[in-house]
Amino acid sequence: MDACDVKMYYIIIEDPGLPTVPKNVGHICYIQESRYMSRLSRSEFPQELPVICMGSSLDSLLKVNDLKPVTAKEAELLQALGEDSERLKWYLERDALDTALGLTKDAPVTVELDGKWLQGIVRYVGRMTEPKYPDPIVGTFFGIELQGEDKGKGPTDGTYLSKTLFPCKKDCGIFAPFSRVKPMVSKPKLVSKCLTFPAAQLATQPSPQQAHHQPLSTGDRVTFFMDEDILHGMVMDLEEKEGRTLVIISTDRDEKITLPLDSVIKGELLQHEPEPMETDKAIMPMEEVHPLGLGVDSLVEVTLAIGPGYGTIRWIGTLPGQKGTYAGLELEDGYTGVSNGTFKDHRFFRCLPRQGLFVKLLSCRPDSRFQGAADIQNERASANVLQERQVVRSPGALPSSPIASEQVERMLIGRMKGIQGHINSCYMDSALFSLFSCSSVLDSLLFKSTEPRDAPIQSTLLHDIVNPLRSKGFVEGRHIMKLRQQLQELGYCHTFTTEEKDPEEFLTLIMHHIFCLDPLLKLSAGGKVQDSYCYQIFLDNNHSLVLPTVQHLLEHSFHSAGLKLAEVPSCLILQMPRFGKKFKMFQKIIPSLELDITDLLSEGPQQCVLCGQLAYEECVDCFRDPVFSRTGFKVFCRTCSSQVHSHPERLSHSPSPLQLPEGYPAPTTLRAPPPAPPRERLELFAVLCIETSHYVSFIKHGPNSTDWIFFDSMADRHGERDGFNIPQVEACPEIGMYLVMSPAELANQVPRDMKGVAKRLFCDAYMYLYQSTSISLYR
Structure with a gap:
């Protein structure tokens, strides 16, 4: 099964004190990611998980403290071992498991057979049999072709159960779990290089x-x-050779060596x-x-x-x-x-x-x-040392819970808080802070199965960025640079460590190319569904908007492009209309704290804009008619549609029927009209803003209109070339006073006179991030 398609969360039983569980320590279990996220959303950290043990189809309710998470690849490697106790032993030792994750075809190895270590080359990595229902995985084995004097000492020719998994000569092949395979290392093994x-x-x-x-x-x-x-x-001497400095050393063993x-x-x-x-x-x-x-x-x-x-x-x-x-x-x-x-x-x-x-x-x-910045360091150390002390990484560790609204002031507000900027990284700092500080909508990125080459990126994102941000309120700039270096070294972009990028470029890269996340957005156009991770708002030249809300902008963009939502998105990332990054189409945009997407769905029950009953028709021609409302899609019940379109000015309109979900009753004269359907809404949780090529972000962390914080990863700086950036998070409750203003009052506000940082939110918005509090539990 392809890693990108695996949507299970794998666990190994570690604690021996489980008398109620009919499985031994070391047994592999699993739970659906969506089910795990649902449990996580209902509790800051669940105490128990309903997991399924391999070889069983029934739930076992186990204590979280008795379990340790493993990746899908690790679970497959461990499943190849015959005994649960053996699995636990090799899981705890870790080194061999970590090494096995990086073993690929054509790697020279030694393999153990009947107590002897034989030389060979890896020719196959994968399963030997198909999983038995309902198990989602089966063990991963290494197929090895024996080499040199060890040829002919194996039990197979690369065939298992009449199926050739790799070709080799008779008795020159062997299948083995990772515990019996070691990479061959030439000796002496020196430090390879220093980056x-x-x-x-x-x-x-x-x-x-x-x-x-x-x-x-x-x-x-x-x-x-x-x-x-x-x-x-x-040191006996130093010499330059092929652009490198070599050191000639006389060792304490009276040997001469060059390094x-x-x-x-x-x-x-x-x-x-x-x-x-x-x-x-x-x-x-x-x-x-x-x-x-x-x-x-x-x-x-x-x-x-x-x-x-x-x-x-x-x-x-x-x-x-x-x-x-x-x-x-x-x-x-x-x-x-x-x-x-x-x-x-x-x-x-x-x-x-x-x-x-x-x-x-x-x-x-x-x-x-x-x-010279001891005061800042001491302030950080005193707050963080108890939380950080003796923390050990676990490659499959769970992400920490997002920072709750009542914890924001204690954990986030202040200097040296948030994510520290490092060499044109503000686009990445702001995007990561917006997504992960107070929201869990995309936490599946942090533990879903990924390709081995991308696993270090996931580890850095989880261990070095998200968890420190949520547990300590601060991420050092070197960790952001580490993530950028990994992206660059893997060939995703050769300028990731030096140049500024667009946030949507970075987000699409990690969601699509690295973690193979299902597209967040499914757009319906002309009966065809298109996938996307972000949506750029475009407006035609005929729009009449002057001081729009995000709701107005989205509706106009969908109307002009003939688009609808094929389904409710768990996370909706909207880019505001611009002529490039520097030229804004609007001097101000009013944040919509809730985005009503009911009328934007291609399928689903909708309310008549006039009487509120179930709608059966939509009229695209009525979109801009101010008689009904300032803007928005116009849907009607049959009675209201007939009355509206009997007006002489609307005789030329062409209403079209709405697609209702299967099971909704068709209208009849004998049946009472069905009740008005509920509205489908998304809530705003973050806004990225840009001014003079510098990105900052606003986070809506609580239910009140004043629950806003402002984050700048480069708010100040200590020193010049050899100094460092000082990030800052500040509360900005003044935003609430502008949100309750009427459009006329807000239009009269002079940007430079707006209090605090409010001007930046209303005038410099680049990207809005919305989440569905219900759908995100399952995706």
Whole structure:
């Protein structure tokens, strides 16, 4: 089954204390995504979930704390293992599972058979049998063609149950689960490369640390890595070759080795440093081990051969076979470590592969890029340290709940709140803040199945952006840059890290190309249905609008284009009419807090605009007739339509019948008219605005007209080239006073005299975001 079509949420039973559950720990379960979202919407965090265990068709109500989420790909890999206990073992160890997710065809591997490890090449990755109803998945196996001296030692020729899954010679193939497959790694395995900032950027934007940093020179002591072995040596010479700096090292083993500069750490960060007191403790109070009070979650700086390196302390304690107290660092993007949080086969914290580094705690110093802004950092740290401490990532973790209206003031209002801007990122900052800070309408993006190559993007979006935003109220700019780098490296756009984009371009990319989300919008035109993720409002030259509401704009756009909605959207993203990004068609647009889309639906019961009874006819020619209303589609019951179109000015009109849902009674003289149908409405939850190419956003977080906040990811800045942006979220209740004004009063308001930031909402709107509070529960 294609990952984009899988709409299940998979879970593994982890807690052993489940006497009421007829399944063992390690058993795989699942629940429909829509069903899970429905449970989530009714509770800030559900305590129990009605899941279906693999091999069963009945619900089992399990405690959420006893379960751990897994992706569809992980579930398929684990399902290939024969025993539940084995599944749990390999799930908890994680490393082999993470490695297996990245294994592809033609990868060289070793495979275990009868206790012996044989060499081979992966020729097939997938299922060996079809799922048995009602199970949605079956195990994923690796088909391996044995190589070299191990040819002829296998049990198959690539055929299983008379079906050839991959071709190979007789007895040269083997099918195995991921637990018996390891990628072949040539030894010694060195740090592959260090992704530094582009050379041009370093040349034009030197940091103070680079300015005073002494380059690596002959005689310096250095640290480097082979596999997970920490080795030391002395620099004998440096040479330039093919545009790279190579370091010639005499190791402490009297060996001579040449390494790239970016694979070497200056100094012996892991040895021969003053040892703090009480080194026998695994984790010690910060006052006893670091004079500057650095602890878990501190942003720190260490000296690498290429210059300063930056990261976050994720763990502090002692390492096997090492003396003293160490810090486990998760390095920023742009710097490469040597592990994923493990040391000598022991896991101490979790991070992405090659992003972890262990150093002496006293080798760490505070991140100097934030010096001079200690007041801001301390304010953030005091509010966040309890929430962040010792948080471990889980690739299938649930998204945090959106920030509730009553929590907004405590969690979001202030400086260094929201998402920190970073190099033309305001379009992305505003879009992500609008979608995820106080709404869950698109949370399915955060845990739905996706292709392995796009899984890191989903992980970054969930772990580094959405969850920190909702749990701490702040996302560092480096995480936004990380997301942009991942999008660029995967080839979606080569300028994602440098240039500003349109929000709709970014949103369509992540919804359509990466997460394969079903289109949010289904438009009906001439009997054909078109799919879309955003809707750009276009108006013809005959419109009479001067100070429109969003409702007016949408109705006029649909009328001029001959469009209708094929179904109620869970999320409706509307782009306001413009001549390019800079030229607005209207000086002001009045926000419609509710969008009535009843008359925009191609099918569904509608009310007569005159008497309110069930309508059976629509007249497109009456659209602009001011006798009925200022604007809007005109639908009538049969009696009212006959009366309206008997007027001499409307004799030329051509009413057309409405399509009613199946089951609605046809009108008869013997039957009373059916009751008036309910209205279908969407509620406004966010607005993106643009002024002088800078995007900001407004969030409607509560039911009151004053429940508005304003977000700017680059509201202020500390320092120049080597400084950083200061994001800010502020309450803007003044918007409420303008929303209750009549159109005439609002038209007379001079934009520059409007209070607070209200002018930006009414005059600079670029994109409106609406949600259906009922439909979003199921999509």
